[in-house]
Amino acid sequence: MKLTGDFHTHTTYTHGTSTIEENVKQAENLGLKNIAITEHSYNSCYHINHGDLDKMRKDIDAIKDKYKIKILLGIEANLISRNGDLDIDDSELDKLDLVIVGFHKFTKVKFKEWLFFVLPNLIRKRPSKKQIERNTKAYLNCIKKHRVNILAHLQYGGCYVDCEKIAKECVKRNIYIELNGKRINFSKIEIDKMVKTGVKFIINSDAHDIYSVGKNHRAFNLIEKYKIPLEQIANLDKIPDFK
Numbered sequence: 001m002k003l004t005g006d007f008h009t010h011t012t013y014t015h016g017t018s019t020i021e022e023n024v025k026q027a028e029n030l031g032l033k034n035i036a037i038t039e040h041s042y043n044s045c046y047h048i049n050h051g052d053l054d055k056m057r058k059d060i061d062a063i064k065d066k067y068k069i070k071i072l073l074g075i076e077a078n079l080i081s082r083n084g085d086l087d088i089d090d091s092e093l094d095k096l097d098l099v100i101v102g103f104h105k106f107t108k109v110k111f112k113e114w115l116f117f118v119l120p121n122l123i124r125k126r127p128s129k130k131q132i133e134r135n136t137k138a139y140l141n142c143i144k145k146h147r148v149n150i151l152a153h154l155q156y157g158g159c160y161v162d163c164e165k166i167a168k169e170c171v172k173r174n175i176y177i178e179l180n181g182k183r184i185n186f187s188k189i190e191i192d193k194m195v196k197t198g199v200k201f202i203i204n205s206d207a208h209d210i211y212s213v214g215k216n217h218r219a220f221n222l223i224e225k226y227k228i229p230l231e232q233i234a235n236l237d238k239i240p241d242f243k
């Protein structure tokens with residue numbers, strides 16, 4: 001059982017402490033075959049600026065022949081509305097190697113969306129049924145409208161969803177559900193329901209420094225504890241497909 005890639009890492013382009021090359025070097029030293037650089041999108045509190053994706057692509061092109069590992073450029077886009085809108089244009093997503101989508105509490109959104117979508121997730125420890133339905137719908141709207149490859153840290157940050165419903169839609173669209181190296185909040189029941197849909201999971205570190213690249217103890221513990229079938233993990237002994 002070997003991890004083939006880490007598809008969610010941050011750098012000094014936002015609030016990470018390592019450069020693209022440092023992440024790449026670290027991943028190669030760990031024996032990974034793939035590394036993705038996936039910075040926070042435009043509305044995050046720590047965000048890239050317009051033009052940064054082109055700069056990052058140039059940075060990657062400048063070092064790619066120095067290393068054996070494949071370097072992918074992606075984004076961690078923010079879910080910013082109940083309609084499933086993202087804080088980056090589809091035309092920009094098309095130029096990337098992979099697209100991660102996540103909900104983050106401290107993201108710039110329109111006031112109405114803050115009031116009816118973000119705020120309930122901020123204040124309620126135990127989500128209401130209506131809130132879960134609303135959050136689930138936001139994700140479903142998003143994956144029906146935009147190119148998405150990975151859903152990051154579901155159930156984290158107060159945005160509780162119906163995991164089974166989302167997993168069923170992910171199966172149809174070949175979208176991976178992330179087992180985040182740091183942020184995991186799935187119950188055994190939720191994992192069991194998702195496994196039954198046949199959805200594929202992906203293990204990612206969400207590293208913000210070189211020492212965290214490729215480090216996924218929490219995800220591996222969960223896989224063992226809840227007995228997630230290894231063939232349903234996209235980056236164990238196989239390479240995920242981000243078309």
Ligand SMILES: [Zn+2]
Nearest residue numbers: 076102104152
């Ligand atoms: Zn995130």
Ligand SMILES: [Zn+2]
Nearest residue numbers: 008010076206
């Ligand atoms: Zn992240």
